[in-house]
Amino acid sequence: MAIPVPMRQLFTYKLPESIPQTDIHVGQRVVVPFSHRTVIAIVININQQLPDNIDIKKIKTIISANQEQTQLPSSLLALLSLCANYYQHPIGEVMQTALPALLRKIDTPSALPNMQWFSCNEVNQDDIISMTKKAPKQYQLYKLLLQHNGLSWSELRTLGFSKSQLNTLEQKKIIVQKEVVTPTYKWQDGLNEKDKLSLSTEQAIIVSAIDNSLDHFSCHLIDGVTGSGKTEVYLQAMEQTIASNKQVLVLVPEIGLTPQTLSRFEQRFNVPIFLHHSGLNDAERLITWQQAHLGCAAIVIGTRSAVFTPLQKLGLIIIDEEHDSSFKQQDSFRYHARDIAILRARQLNIPIVLGTATPSFETLNNALQHKYQHHKLTQRAGNSIQSKITLIDIANQPLNFGLAKPVLEKMNNTLVRGEQVLVFLNRRGFAPAINCQECHWIAQCQRCNKPYTYHKGQGLLICHHCAGQKRLPSQCPECGSIRVTPIGQGTEQIEQHLQEQFKQFSTIRIDRDSTRRKGELAKILKQVTNKEHQILVGTQMLAKGHHFPDVTLVVMLDIDGALFSYDFRAAEHMAQLLIQVAGRAGRASKPGKVLVQTQYPQHPLLQDLVHNGYRHFAKQAMLERQYAGLPPFGYQALIRAEANFPSYPEKFLRTIASLNFEHCEVAGPMPAAMEKRAGKYRFHLLLQAKKRSFLHQALAQLLVNIENNEWAKKVRWSMDIDPLDLSW
Numbered sequence: 051m052a053i054p055v056p057m058r059q060l061f062t063y064k065l066p067e068s069i070p071q072t073d074i075h076v077g078q079r080v081v082v083p084f085s086h087r088t089v090i091a092i093v094i095n096i097n098q099q100l101p102d103n104i105d106i107k108k109i110k111t112i113i114s115a116n117q118e119q120t121q122l123p124s125s126l127l128a129l130l131s132l133c134a135n136y137y138q139h140p141i142g143e144v145m146q147t148a149l150p151a152l153l154r155k156i157d158t159p160s161a162l163p164n165m166q167w168f169s170c171n172e173v174n175q176d177d178i179i180s181m182t183k184k185a186p187k188q189y190q191l192y193k194l195l196l197q198h199n200g201l202s203w204s205e206l207r208t209l210g211f212s213k214s215q216l217n218t219l220e221q222k223k224i225i226v227q228k229e230v231v232t233p234t235y236k237w238q239d240g241l242n243e244k245d246k247l248s249l250s251t252e253q254a255i256i257v258s259a260i261d262n263s264l265d266h267f268s269c270h271l272i273d274g275v276t277g278s279g280k281t282e283v284y285l286q287a288m289e290q291t292i293a294s295n296k297q298v299l300v301l302v303p304e305i306g307l308t309p310q311t312l313s314r315f316e317q318r319f320n321v322p323i324f325l326h327h328s329g330l331n332d333a334e335r336l337i338t339w340q341q342a343h344l345g346c347a348a349i350v351i352g353t354r355s356a357v358f359t360p361l362q363k364l365g366l367i368i369i370d371e372e373h374d375s376s377f378k379q380q381d382s383f384r385y386h387a388r389d390i391a392i393l394r395a396r397q398l399n400i401p402i403v404l405g406t407a408t409p410s411f412e413t414l415n416n417a418l419q420h421k422y423q424h425h426k427l428t429q430r431a432g433n434s435i436q437s438k439i440t441l442i443d444i445a446n447q448p449l450n451f452g453l454a455k456p457v458l459e460k461m462n463n464t465l466v467r468g469e470q471v472l473v474f475l476n477r478r479g480f481a482p483a484i485n486c487q488e489c490h491w492i493a494q495c496q497r498c499n500k501p502y503t504y505h506k507g508q509g510l511l512i513c514h515h516c517a518g519q520k521r522l523p524s525q526c527p528e529c530g531s532i533r534v535t536p537i538g539q540g541t542e543q544i545e546q547h548l549q550e551q552f553k554q555f556s557t558i559r560i561d562r563d564s565t566r567r568k569g570e571l572a573k574i575l576k577q578v579t580n581k582e583h584q585i586l587v588g589t590q591m592l593a594k595g596h597h598f599p600d601v602t603l604v605v606m607l608d609i610d611g612a613l614f615s616y617d618f619r620a621a622e623h624m625a626q627l628l629i630q631v632a633g634r635a636g637r638a639s640k641p642g643k644v645l646v647q648t649q650y651p652q653h654p655l656l657q658d659l660v661h662n663g664y665r666h667f668a669k670q671a672m673l674e675r676q677y678a679g680l681p682p683f684g685y686q687a688l689i690r691a692e693a694n695f696p697s698y699p700e701k702f703l704r705t706i707a708s709l710n711f712e713h714c715e716v717a718g719p720m721p722a723a724m725e726k727r728a729g730k731y732r733f734h735l736l737l738q739a740k741k742r743s744f745l746h747q748a749l750a751q752l753l754v755n756i757e758n759n760e761w762a763k764k765v766r767w768s769m770d771i772d773p774l775d776l777s778w
């Protein structure tokens with residue numbers, strides 16, 4: 051039995067007489083007593099005989115067994131066991147990750163929650179004409195529903211429609227709501243040939259390579275510049291799989307599922323599409339899980355944890371923006387969804403497609419070694435061309451609220467031409483710190499020893515590390531002065547200044563703060579596409595695969611921090627971000643420009659990226675990694691430990707560091723870059739080996755030691771295999 055507790059073992063239970071043995075299956079959810087609680091466990095093995103080392107008197111009895119169709123299929127169980135092994139994570143917790151929240155609860159709903167579906171009624175011509183004239187948005191919604199056998203509320207919300215639009219159409223009897231489960235019909239009939247684009251030669255070669263590999267495992271990297279039409283390749287590559295009634299799993303970055311992307315899938319495939327992302331509630335996610343499990347969902351589009359969705363007849367996996375770090379879970383079970391997806395494809399003997407303009411070095415290295423099929427898209431699709439990047443030296447010129455004069459001029463010219471401008475700054479809030487101008491006191495979070503970020507809209511100081519909050523003080527608590535002022539700039543401040551500077555245009559901010567409400571991001575993105583706003587200010591949320599045809603100028607502010615980071619991956623991540631953000635400019639027929647403000651225009655990284663492009667930069671940077679034996683040419687595991695006293699984690703890690711690992715280098719213990727967070731002192735120990743097997747041997751040795759390590763009980767420790775972010 052796998053039980054959701056942090057212990058790396060399985061547990062044995064016996065069946066009560068009330069449950070016949072035929073009612074219990076591998077993969078089933080059962081309720082069992084554990085310690086003083088009752089928990090949901092998953093059956094991993096069924097043994098007729100008790101193992102020798104277990105005393106029958108000590109075995110507890112299963113309380114009840116769930117009979118609804120939520121059994122984990124054996125292939126998924128096998129995958130999860132592999133993951134537990136690879137990430138050295140407690141099996142019970144790994145299994146939990148694969149269950150939707152509602153199935154982790156003891157009292158699961160006896161019946162599945164109902165999904166609201168909407169479809170069209172017969173409508174008379176007058177109603178349609180009046181809609182096209184008076185309510186274009188309602189007409190859009192009507193047209194969309196007309197194309198489909200039924201769309202769910204979660205899909206419509208993700209597409210940026212509102213409940214009130216639906217209600218209005220329902221009242222007018224133009225659409226109806228039903229509660230049917232997924233329609234069953236041949237998916238082949240749902241392929242829409244009409245809207246297919248005719249592919250470029252480069253695109254066509256990739257689609258046929260994928261088509262030719264549908265019956266076996268193969269990993270395809272689509273290494274295509276921004277705007278080269280990767281999505282069109284995914285869509286056409288999916289056709290055969292769907293036509294043969296097999297399922298497709300599409301993984302996208304955290305907020306990468308834009309209304310535009312979804313509507314392209316909707317338009318092309320009139321088949322059941324189910325979603326899994328943070329904008330959905332627990333019931334909606336359970337429905338997706340269930341429909342995928344039953345084989346009723348033709349396409350599942352989801353973020354990281356969707357990689358664990360049970361899919362009865364999975365035929366193809368697609369990972370969009372494969373380099374995106376949101377595929378890596380950064381706490382508890384620290385898995386990488388891309389790596390697990392590859393494992394899953396291999397296990398099921400099906401192809402997997404990774405697409406990006408800026409491949410991660412791990413992926414690029416595999417492609418260069420011919421482990422993956424490396425496909426390139428070197429040109430932008432249609433008649434669009436790559437935008438030119440220009441570095442703006444700001445070391446010796448005055449800035450107007452953070453923007454150089456030539457930048458403001460270019461912005462103005464662009465806006466006057468009726469085009470849109472995107473301003474990127476990767477720092478939300480109004481200002482990253484506030485200080486006293488007289489005594490130089492800085493408002494710091496005591497629990498993290500880091501400055502508070504000032505959020506003007508809320509009138510609060512918020513710690514971005516522990517989420518701690520405080521009112522903005524009216525006076526300096528040290529000297530009583532009232533000259534307490536913000537230092538530095540965040541998106542909120544830039545937004546305010548741009549609103550003042552360009553009064554005749556509308557500015558909108560897109561960051562985690564402005565899009566907190568469900569459906570808000572979809573709404574804003576739709577407004578941008580409809581040109582209701584001309585200036586977009588935002589964080590990296592704006593980098594992820596968006597396609598705004600009228601954005602012709604991209605301005606990037608304050609990117610210099612990453613040029614001097616001690617994290618060896620900082621350059622890679624910075625290059626990816628820069629190219630992705632730059633890639634939002636000039637994606638349609640109008641040419642685009644990218645202006646990057648920097649204090650260090652001569653910096654070799656910037657020079658290389660601007661003049662030679664990402665691929666050249668990556669090859670150079672990978673040579674350096676190879677020379678130093680760093681990933682992807684070496685394998686790492688990071689052991690983190692934290693406690694209320696700094697000596698505890700350090701002593702704990704010291705005992706680990708003193709173990710004699712063979713073929714494995716050990717660095718540390720060292721204080722984490724964020725040495726204190728939420729009141730806890732944090733230390734790191736880094737293990738590195740030339741071969742993965744050496745690293746895993748060392749980890750096994752380490753786990754045995756930890757079992758009897760006194761210090762282990764005094765700290766919170768965790769293990770991160772293939773860590774992506776060493777600063778955390």
Ligand SMILES: Nc1ncnc2c1ncn2[C@@H]1O[C@H](COP(=O)(O)OP(=O)(O)OP(=O)(O)O)[C@@H](O)[C@H]1O
Pocket residue numbers: 247248249250253274275276277278279280281282406407431432594595596597633637
């Ligand atoms: N063969 C084609 N002919 C004409 N237009 C195309 C073709 N393929 C794609 N396009 C158009 O090019 C635009 C960009 O395509 P898409 O968004 O798929 O690019 P991408 O490679 O995913 O970009 P990014 O990496 O920046 O997300 C879209 O508007 C798409 O409709």
Ligand SMILES: [Zn+2]
Pocket residue numbers: 495496497498499513514515516517518728
């Ligand atoms: Zn804090």
